[in-house]
Amino acid sequence: MKPPICEKLGIEFPIFAFSHCRDVVAAVSRAGGFGVLGALAFSPDQLEIELAWIDEHVDGRPYGVDLAIPMKYLGKGGGDDALPTNLEKLIPEAHWQFVDALLDKHGIPPLPADLEGKAAKAAGLNVDLESRAQIETALKHPLVKMFVNALGPPPADIIDACHDAGVLVGALCGSPRHAQKQVEAGVDVVVAQGTEAGGHCGEISTMVLIPQVVDVVGPDVPVLAAGGIGGGRQMAAALALGAQGVWTGSIWLTVAEADTHETAVQNLLEAKSTDTVRSRAMTGKPARQLRSAWTEAWEDPENPDPLPMPLQGLIYNKAARRFTRTKNKELNGWPVGQIVGAMDRVRPTQEVVLSMVEEWVEATERLGSLLADD
């Protein structure tokens, strides 16, 4: 008897894999899991190209799309005020001076003039400004069976549009209170994310959070456990806690199919679990990432405080364009969870999925044997 979420989505294993890379998404779904494309960075036109590619490479298996639609943010929630060029006016000059001095100290040259002029992409804000058009694009693809919002419950009209198209709506949360609000807003699948997770995360650990969320949403709402899950023992643990499946992200950054920047892959494979930090330095909201000269600088009480989302994302985006270009290792952090300590080599996606399943089965049998008569 598979968990109900497997039946609902028509998948073999309750392994949900978040990735910005279409190759990884397709490979996970082909292997029997459920790939979810992190589509934040794609314009509606580009998203159409990505999804068409996945459709062709997924052997008819279902997959999902993840966006980051905020309920509200600076710039009065949209319109011209929310354009990066207008938002930039809200950033104090002292912050830019601090960033310039920091990058100078690390020997990072300014961007060439032709790159400098380009407007920051919305993705640099870590929120979506074109979400309705993106959703419209996604819903045209019948293999897209779930839409997940990384910033809590999406607006009601988006939930309705998904439901009309037979698409499940999921949302990430970090506390039982938020889980309850999401379900009240019409969310179908709660992704409960522990503090050990990569990217935006709350304070409560997965071990503590999952039973609390499961109890608050009740037996009819599937909960996926996120944070700290990279292998089959952790998958078995998450299911023991009451989750119907696992939501994974970090482990796909270093698979063979991933298009992660080479400097980042190197840093990720070298990192221990203690090398991550929950910091507002990347997006303005607390997000777990590799500790770097960038996070350290923003933590120093002598320096300016990070600005709220989406302003800090604009600052980070500009700086990251400079230091990524020069392959600087010290400044190059990456959103990743504590599971990074278990990521020590590049493996094919299919192998990661299948070895997770194998270890899950072993752990389940071992657990059962502890209760068997001698």
Next chain:
Amino acid sequence: MKPPICEKLGIEFPIFAFSHCRDVVAAVSRAGGFGVLGALAFSPDQLEIELAWIDEHVDGRPYGVDLAIPMKYLGKGGGDDALPTNLEKLIPEAHWQFVDALLDKHGIPPLPADLEGKAAKAAGLNVDLESRAQIETALKHPLVKMFVNALGPPPADIIDACHDAGVLVGALCGSPRHAQKQVEAGVDVVVAQGTEAGGHCGEISTMVLIPQVVDVVGPDVPVLAAGGIGGGRQMAAALALGAQGVWTGSIWLTVAEADTHETAVQNLLEAKSTDTVRSRAMTGKPARQLRSAWTEAWEDPENPDPLPMPLQGLIYNKAARRFTRTKNKELNGWPVGQIVGAMDRVRPTQEVVLSMVEEWVEATERLGSLLADD
């Protein structure tokens, strides 16, 4: 087939319960678990009284003793330099002034002159200064089957004395590297403690930490999972991760048998999982505790930084004697893990043990059913 640690200790369930209260220790062992007395605060003579009481109330079941023996600390590691009166000289006057101002702000009166004069007890340092005599006392009690050190591996002569008496030696750790060092030092049982745990804890979550520790120490060394464990689903999860048992502490603070201070019990039952903080404000080392006016004040960059262990413990001890006496709720934090959010009522110890076992069995069966044919 029970986990090997159950056979080694002669216990029914692999539930290890840390408590400073002898009533709780005896009740857990009587219920089939393994109570462990946190003996830090007891002089050797007092410890003898406590252990004799447990012997009489434990129905012949085994139990353990936990101390906090540091490998090294300020004051050159012992001798007269380590006496609280001499250590106090190392505390800057500005720290005392800050504490006095803070307590004044909260309307806490000074201690009456007769109490003020009393030397701080070693327990106020959160380290043991009389550990060898304490161990000697403990080893005279044949039902004491395990000694656990809260500050990593104890000195070699203590490990040898325990082994000569047929007593297992356990030690707490927060990273795979420390686990490896402990086993090399002769520790028999590794208590791997996630960041969600109460009291001293590392940064890595239980979900991530346990498989790493299990893999590094190998199959012959029992690992107990600590941090975030308060119910049977969490127990099943911990065993799925590869632990042989669970080490619990926070949940025993509010059982009917506990002698926890009434203001603290009230604060604990009201707290959510987000109401704890990992702070150096209590002992000088990062320890998870209820967020309080005390922790907030020490976090403020405007104020002095906490001093290293054991000096901060001296400061905290003096302040706590003042604000505990007046039942002040704002300043009264307590070492506790994130599981505090699930502690919402006072229950008898036996009921907590047995409901944990019941939920563990249910979770194991549910996990097995996910793999059964439809």
